Amino acid sequence: MSNIRKAKVFISCGQGTKRETTIVKKVITILEKNKFKFYVAREDQSLVPILTIIDELRTSDYFLFIDFYRPKTSNNNSEIHMPVSLFSHQELALAYELGFKENVILIQEKKLQNNEGSPKIGGFLKYALTNPISFKDNKDLLKKIEGLIKKKWDVNYSRNLIPIKRRNEWPLSKPIMYSNHTGQYLIKVWRIGVKNGRSDVAAIRTLCILDYVEFDGNKNDPDRSNLKWAGQMGYEKTILPNDYGVLDIFSIHSKKQGIFLQSAKDTPRQPIIFNNGEYTLHFKLYSQNFPLVKFKVKLILQYDQREENWPQIVKNVQLFTD
Numbered sequence: 002m003s004n005i006r007k008a009k010v011f012i013s014c015g016q017g018t019k020r021e022t023t024i025v026k027k028v029i030t031i032l033e034k035n036k037f038k039f040y041v042a043r044e045d046q047s048l049v050p051i052l053t054i055i056d057e058l059r060t061s062d063y064f065l066f067i068d069f070y071r072p073k074t075s076n077n078n079s080e081i082h083m084p085v086s087l088f089s090h091q092e093l094a095l096a097y098e099l100g101f102k103e104n105v106i107l108i109q110e111k112k113l114q115n116n117e118g119s120p121k122i123g124g125f126l127k128y129a130l131t132n133p134i135s136f137k138d139n140k141d142l143l144k145k146i147e148g149l150i151k152k153k154w155d156v157n158y159s160r161n162l163i164p165i166k167r168r169n170e171w172p173l174s175k176p177i178m179y180s181n182h183t184g185q186y187l188i189k190v191w192r193i194g195v196k197n198g199r200s201d202v203a204a205i206r207t208l209c210i211l212d213y214v215e216f217d218g219n220k221n222d223p224d225r226s227n228l229k230w231a232g233q234m235g236y237e238k239t240i241l242p243n244d245y246g247v248l249d250i251f252s253i254h255s256k257k258q259g260i261f262l263q264s265a266k267d268t269p270r271q272p273i274i275f276n277n278g279e280y281t282l283h284f285k286l287y288s289q290n291f292p293l294v295k296f297k298v299k300l301i302l303q304y305d306q307r308e309e310n311w312p313q314i315v316k317n318v319q320l321f322t323d
Contacts, residue, residue: 006322008158011058012041013093014067015086021069024139028067031147036156037063042092055095060292062160062198064101066093067142068109068133084113100201104160106149108142109133160198162207162240162286164296166320167194170247176255181229181263183270187255189311190263191298191318192231192247195286197240204240204288209248211262212295214273215281223273229263236265240288250298251282255310260302277303277313296322 010032015021025041032039040057058064071084096105114135134149136142170192179188197204213222227236231247238246249263251273259272260280274280279301286294298320305314 006157006159006163007036007038008062008154008156009038009040009060010063010065010154011061011092011096012039012065012067013089013096014041014065015069015071015089016041016043017086017088018069018071020139021086024067024069024142027143028065028146031143031150035147035150037150037154042088054092055099056292058092058096058099058101060161062104062158063154064096064105065146066096066105066107067146068107068113070110070112100160100199103200104154104158106146106153107133108145108149109135110142111135111137158198159196162204162288162291162294163196163198164248164284164286164294164320164322165194165196165245167192167247170194171318172315179252179263182267186252186261186270187310188252188261190249190252191315192249193320194245194247195240196245197242200242202290203242204291206237207240207246207286207288208237209250209284209286211264211273212283212285215283216274216278223271224262224264224266226264226266229265250284253311253313253315256312258304258312260300260315274302294323296320 012025012028012032014025014028016025029039029041040061042054042057066089068085068089071086073084114133134145136145172189172191176187176189179186179190195204195207195209209228210225211222211228212225213220229236229249230238231249240246252261252263253259254261254270257272258275260274261270261272279299282298282300284296284298286296298318300318301316303314303316304312306312
């Protein structure tokens with residue numbers, strides 16, 4: 002886990018021949034050199050459950066499809082020879098269903114194309130691969146993949162929900178008077194942004210909870226109710242495509258010790274952290290049609306008598322995402 006999330010690439014390509022497995026290892030080396038995370042499924046459905054592939058697609062930010070030509074050989078036992086990997090074509094269909102209509106690189110071996118550049122084979126690929134990028138040989142493929150990745154993809158991008166530290170909200174520059182169903186408080190509040198990286202889908206009913214607090218090897222969950230979204234009444238939010246919401250993740254109260262939440266819990270507000278020390282707050286973030294996101298905030302709570310109204314200060318606050 003790091004404080005800057007790196008984009009993940011789903012690699013879809015055949016791995017049924019020695020040539021294909023050798024090339025995919027070199028593609029992985031290119032991605033790692035450019036700091037991308039990656040996932041590639043082995044071409045064996047008995048080893049990779051379909052739900053695992055769907056989960057990996059949903060949590061990926063980019064989709065790389067490599068369509069290798071497979072010549073007919075004496076080793077082809079099937080009466081009907083497929084010149085491509087059927088497994089990778091099925092992954093391509095799943096990717097389209099899960100919204101990968103942009104942020105994709107589709108590249109196809111030239112031997113699979115007509116003179117006009119369209120695929121020779123029919124089925125779903127005929128419609129999905131409109132004017133795919135072609136490659137002549139292994140060297141040409143690797144050169145084009147590296148160039149396209151550098152030109153088209155950003156390692157800090159996410160097409161899902163991503164927590165971000167926002168300027169002037171870490172914490173808010175001035176104390177605010179906050180009121181909810183448990184009372185009215187003068188608080189200093191720390192906030193994060195939650196960005197929806199999808200351009201086609203709204204994040205409906207986005208919710209966030211504090212999963213647990215970690216301190217000195219121990220864990221506890223003092224308040225698991227929904228956290229408050231800033232600037233509105235309520236504890237859930239719809240985040241439009243390519244937009245963001247702002248979430249209150251914790252606060253300190255005037256003349257009271259400890260760290261507090263702005264949450265839907267309906268009992269009198271009590272601190273979730275009271276004593277000095279280094280703490281890690283673990284959060285869960287969820288919305289309809291989006292994968293669950295986990296993030297954590299590390300901080301130091303320390304008594305400070307310099308300000309009469311604020312008996313404690315919070316230091317070294319850091320945001321970490323998967």
